[in-house]
Amino acid sequence: MLFSTQAFLLGFLPPTLALFYLCAGHRTARQAVLVAASLLFYGLWNWRFVPALVALTLANWALGRAWAVTGRRLWPITGIVLNLTILFTFKYAHFFAESLDWATGRPPPAWTILLPLGISFFTFQKIAYHADLLRGARPVRGMLDFLEFVTFFPQLIAGPIVRHSEIVPQFGTSPRGPAMWENLSRGTMLLLLGLAKKAGVADTLALTCNPLFAHAATGATPNLAEAWVAALTYTLEIFFDFSGYSDMAIGMALMFGLRLPFNFDVPYRATSIRAFWQRWHMTLSRFLRDYVYIPLGGNRHGLVRQMTNLMATMMLGGLWHGAGWTFVAWGALHGAGLAVNHVWTRTGLRLPALAGWAVTMLFVIIGWVLFRAPDFPTAGRVLRGMAGLGGLGHTRILDAAVFWVALAVALIGPSSQDAMLRMLRPSPLVAVPAAIAFVFMLLLIGGRIPDAFIYFQF
Known part of the structure; x- marks a missing residue:
């Protein structure tokens, strides 16, 4: 049962909440x-x-x-x-x-x-x-x-x-404490935000992204436009899909009076690869740091040992994501990026923030191609297309409005925790449009075949 289905949102969650609060004392x-x-x-x-x-x-x-x-x-x-x-x-x-x-x-x-x-x-x-x-x-x-x-x-x-x-x-x-109603309201809003990210944004972007990667998997080298649209839509899709799941999970936990750690903090605004991993899948990052990198020796035994530890940690992190050599290579790529980032920082050199962001995002986008592709040949064809080796060409984003809104939210908008736990104030003026949005999302997901969250495969 998926979070983003009518069966879960109408048939499972409400009775579970009701029974929980009946027994809350x-x-x-x-x-x-x-x-x-x-x-x-x-x-x-x-x-x-x-x-x-x-x-x-x-x-x-x-x-x-x-x-x-x-x-x-x-x-x-x-x-x-x-x-x-x-x-x-x-x-x-x-x-x-x-x-x-x-x-x-x-x-x-x-x-x-x-x-x-x-x-x-x-x-x-x-x-x-x-x-x-x-x-x-x-x-x-x-x-x-x-x-x-x-x-x-x-x-x-x-x-x-x-x-x-x-x-x-x-x-x-006890969940019936003074914060009960605020927890329920803020948790519901986080749940709604996550649902909108998943069903409204990620699943819509997938309609453009999936056929482009599938076409490359048949042996065709995409043209420049197709390759970049495939890479960019997946970059946004995986963020909205996984952060949407995290928002829904954290929101539902809050509805039961429990606080879970946040998992994303506007990662696509990072100006270095190290900052990216401090903002992306943060609970995995700290697990790898505390239970793999530090036990291996961390940075305590010299530069060469530290670089080796970074590579080993990120390769294991890549393998954790999936049983495939493309995931191992993706982890190795990020391990190498973190190692270079560390050496660069030690030299005392600094890039302007905009340049650091551009380099980081290019690195992350290239990495996502390797992560998304079913095998190395497919990844190679998409990357060749991004380099222009498949010709210029053109392509179409099925819902360009969703793409541009998603890009703006990822680069400019506040993090989910800032938006829902700090900036938003419970009010009937918020509740009414939120209820309308919830009904709209229920109708939207009712008219689609539900797509599993990307991270369910891991």
Whole structure:
């Protein structure tokens, strides 16, 4: 069940909210409602994975309890190994077997493994939990707290990647406090904003972007206009799609009285690649920093070691996005960009802000071509087209108005958190047009075949 469907917005979310607030005065009851609703939500995707999700969650909780009783590092280490094994088996076993077969000239493996939805996100949450225990974090969560932490449906499938220390302490606070109505109103507005980003902008841009990449995948080199339109529409599509999901997740959590960390902060205004990663998918960036880059040594062992750590971290980050060499190459590209950015900064040289922004955006757009293309030949053809090697030509954006509005919002507009949590003031003057916009979005999504969020595949 997608967030951006009538079934979810009218049939799942309202009764879940109503039942939650009916039980809000009793902690165990309201947590049980959220856990049950979350498992139902996950089961509507594929009920066969629900027992696996519950079993893995309880196994991780039991390992945490064993650490609390014995103090032996064996238990959190076992938890980390368990989650990495599960992630590798489901997401990467076929990919590496296929790569090995290709390298040795053998036919690709005949077997496949069905990927559980959201596995990259909920395994990372558990890995972070066990890593924090290893570092001396003392709180060991109760079973119901841990179940809600892992399965909470707004962030279960595609994040944000939430740490136990950020959300579990909130479970003890009644959502019926003084901020209840403000949380409900601001959460609803964030939900609406995310829905507009996804259904109104990202899915509309995809109607132009997808056929252009599909045409390049057939072996044709796009002309200059086609290649740049493909690259630019995807650059905007992935931002509005994923930030739209994040806004919806954060907004729904707020409606339940819970605050999730924000995931985007106007990344396309960054004037360096380092600043871009401080603004894009921020919860993944900090996970990679805290649980990969710093444990590898960070910047503590000289420049060469730091550059190596950056490359390794970003290549692993690329592989996390998908089991494909294009994702690894995309991560390596960003790792190299971060390394160059660091060396440049150490020299004391500075680019004017506008020049820094232009270089950063060109780098990011080229990277998105590699990220979006199904294989290296397709990416190469699109990049050749962007260089003008396919001729000048022309093309058409199916809804140019949406494209220009999206570009303006991405480059000029405020971040979602600034717009909805700081600038906007609850008022009937806002509620009425918001309600009209919500009805319009319901009609829009009702007339389309729903498109899954891009990050659901990761």
